Amino acid sequence: MNLVAGLLCLLACLTVVTCDRVYVHPFNLFSFNQSDCDKLEKLVQEGKTIVPVSIESQTTPEYEGDVNDKNELEAPSLNTWGKEERGYLSGLVYVPGMRFYNVLQKARTGQNVLLSPSSLYSSLVSFYLGASNQTALDLQGLLGFVPPSGNPDCTSTAVGSNFLSSLRTIERLVKSGDEELLFSKTLSLFSAPGIPLSQLFIEHLLPSADAFYARAVDLTNPGEAAKQINAFVETKSEGQSKCLLADIDPSSELLFAVDVRLAVNVKQAFPLKEPQEFWVDSNTKVLVPMLSVTGTLKYKTDASGTFSLVEVPISKTALLVLLQPINGSDLEHVESELMSQSSAWLQRLSPRDIKLTLPALTLEDSSDLQQLLADMELPTLLGKGADFSKISNASLTVGKVINKAFFKLASDGTDQAEDPAAQKEDGAYLDVTLNKPFLFAVFEKQSRVMLFLGRVVNPLHED
CATH class of the missing domain: 2.30.39.10 (Alpha-1-antitrypsin, domain 1)
Structure with missing residues (x-):
């Protein structure tokens, strides 16, 4: 797998360089120092965990926090970014985004296709945040960047959180741009009952969406679990998002779902x-x-x-x-x-x-990142045997990684x-x-x- 990761990394980096003329890595996108690593290492060693409440609970757990308050702390800005940094990140998102599109385009000949390259990339970065050892290196290869040398365990957390924050800044810019444009993003985690999830991992994900949920579901009964999850998502989205899941692998212990929506007048x-x-x-x-x-x-x-x-x-x-x-x-x-x-x-x-x-x-479309990776001959990247010890101290089997996208284009209603x-x-x-x-x-x-x-x-x- 080392060779596969290396080749993926080389291919992605060369493509970005060739297409976008970005020859210098903008390292402040990964900026961290030894003191940052020491702080992260201490937090990891503390090993604080959260056991998600049942999906049937009627109360909002404290760990889900108030995402809106976090998003309103400061106005989004890219003023500190140079041209190289902007080109670098756009190229990184574009390369796997087009590879995923190519898979969907071939699988859905003669059909409409919709996906969110930024959301798919953000999902991969989220798992990179929770990855360790070879899994972290393999994800780093697919993500297409080569961070500065240093503590690899620190790198996935520090670099991952910086990239997640950068992508969220971009999404918030779109969200705040105009009243004629409505943008929203919801992130949900569904874990088997009793599975402890890293508090640090949850805290990194919390500000990356407009709404965040982490709930426990009995996944050993796939049909009932799918009904519960679909009903939960539909209720929380006030009827906007329906039928998130059609089926579930009963061996799954963690499901990941992102729903990103854009309506334009x-x-x-x-x-x-x-x-x-x-x-x-x-x-x-x-x-x-x-x-x-x-x-x-x-x-x-x-x-x-x-x-x-x-x-x-x-x-x-x-x-x-x-x-x-x-x-x-x-x-x-x-x-x-x-x-x-x-x-x-x-x-x-x-x-x-x-x-x-x-x-x-x-248009509305949904794709499973696990299936996309399998079609790209990378079925084990997020599959069984992957090391996500920064997500949970229990050995986790990640099931579906759903990325749902909705796009609407209409007139602003002005009479002409x-x-x-x-x-x-x-x-x-x-x-x-x-x-x-x-x-x-x-x-x-x-x-x-x-x-x-x-x-x-x-x-x-x-x-």
Whole structure:
């Protein structure tokens, strides 16, 4: 496994360097010193643990804390980050994000796909925080960074917490950006009854989401456990999140679930009065509700003329980038080109006067990180035998690691008496219409970290 981790690390780092021209590791993303290690080592040795309360408990346990209070302590800011640091983190998130997307794209041919690269990366970092020995090194390889030399046990905790904090800062920037954009993230742990979880691990995870839950469930009865977990999540989300789990491995002792949601009401967008044609394939069309956005937007076609990109600001802190094949190229060919080109999404776009027509969207998708890793021929990375002694002093078998994503794109509801494009002469606007399968991504504006990535084959299908 040492060789596998080393190759993964080398591949990821080379890809980041090649694609994003980041030649210097921004070490203050990992900054820690011996005194930090000594403090962490002392906390680890103290071994304080928490035994989660039953999922049936009606009271909020103290260890779940008030996440909102923690998130409001200070305004999120990336002012201390340089260009190298921002490019470095965005590249690290992009590489495994595209690898996970590639797995889902192949498994779901002809279907919509939605995932959150930042959320998946954050999940891996969370397990890196709780990992020791070879498991920590293997996760470090997949995460794609090579931290400074030092105490490896300290490294996973110190570096992991810094990366988790950096990703959360980016998410909070999006969350605080605009009232037309609603962003939320929920993190849940479900453990077998009586399993002690590290208090230090819980404290690191607590501020990484808008809501955090850690509850005990009898996982030996998979059907009943799934019902309890689904009911719990639906209640806590006030009906927004349903059917988190379909099945559970009865040998599991810990389940991990992240639910990230983004709803956008696009400013200066108006719904077209009549549904418009959308070609699912060359022989099949459906009528779908469409939105129109007219104004100065950033645009480009790639050098080979196979796809075009339109960048739409959806808040003060977030960008929506829409990619569609052109000149007869197909989406599968474009997807393969993007695997190694994080720069393709956001570089060399130029302002153009554009009339953009695109479907209104409501997409929801769920993936199991365990299954994604298995499809990438890394089934043991979080599986049986993995060392998560920083999560629990009991030997843990990690079950499903669910990452659920929800994305909605709609008009802001502003009444438009007239199409703004009609006020200019014909040809003054470049007409861009997304009426066949396309890709989209949502980025945080400053860091360029990819928050969502989706493929739309049929806008009428929500998953």
